């Protein structure tokens with residue numbers, strides 16, 4: 001298969017290109033070359049998709065499949081225009097396209113945000129609207145039969161530079177205080193859904209091979225926060241106590257939710273957001289998505305965290321000092 005990856009230097013795009021090369025496909029990646037190297041065995045075309053003719057170098061080639069990870073409606077509209085002769089197009093979207101994140105278990109027919117009208121997403125505030133506009137451009141421009149939309153949920157696994165899925169196993173393996181206590185939010189029944197980057201990439205490559213069409217939630221298995229924490233403790237061999245803090249206490253002490261500095265990753269306290277990580281993945285599983293056990297993802301992510309240095313600056317979680325200051329205050 002001749003596969004064009006629009007991306008390939010960042011996390012998921014790189015893994016897709018890597019696996020596709022491993023399966024003997026001829027892979028070409030188009031990027032600016034700013035986010036990292038492409039995998040060995042793939043070809044790289046350096047180009048900026050912000051330019052109107054950014055895909056000129058690849059538009060005359062016949063592609064068996066195209067896979068696009070962009071979030072910019074202009075990129076996707078121009079790709080649909082310039083790659084019209086491709087047999088098949090996968091657009092990597094996000095569950096952020098949905099209008100409501102409160103209800104649990106929603107499937108692909110749930111209402112969407114209005115598509116962004118602008119060609120350029122200026123800030124992440126309109127990420128969901130931008131992805132909705134990208135989806136619309138692909139479906140309307142190419143026709144539903146020869147494209148696939150993968151609405152991806154939280155991605156985890158080795159290489160998670162966002163630090164959301166690495167934090168918990170890393171922290172349980174490396175507690176901030178001597179007696180091994182770890183600070184956790186009091187949110188045992190909060191849903192958590194992590195899809196391993198390797199499982200997601202394998203399914204996307206498989207779909208390019210089989211040209212599966214349709215719209216799919218590509219999300220991990222649903223677990224409760226308590227189960228997620230138990231799995232992280234198990235892979236880390238954690239024997240210490242949990243210091244369980246209520247949302248009100250954490251907010252008062254400046255601890256953020258979900259991600260970012262001074263945060264407890266994956267924690268969400270607002271019931272209006274609890275369904276974001278509890279989407280139905282039945283359709284994708286029925287179409288061949290195979291998910292490995294959460295423990296395996298967390299074990300391999302811990303190994304990656306340790307191999308890249310646990311003292312590295314993090315994009316999610318508490319630093320050792322922050323946690324060591326908070327735990328005694330909780331009492």
Ligand SMILES: NC(=O)c1ccc[n+]([C@@H]2O[C@H](COP(=O)([O-])OP(=O)(O)OC[C@H]3O[C@@H](n4cnc5c(N)ncnc54)[C@H](OP(=O)(O)O)[C@@H]3O)[C@@H](O)[C@H]2O)c1
Pocket residue numbers: 006007008009010011012013014030031032033034035036047048049050068069070071092093094095152153154155156
């Ligand atoms: N992480 C999550 O938990 C999560 C959740 C839901 C959905 N998603 C979706 O999953 C996908 C993740 O993809 P990814 O990990 O490969 O990361 P990404 O950060 O979305 O990758 C963007 C890719 O596009 C390239 N690019 C960006 N601007 C460009 C431009 N102007 N011209 C040409 N190339 C450009 C980048 O390469 P250069 O910088 O080298 O140009 C990079 O390879 C995205 O579609 C994301 O929206 C992620």
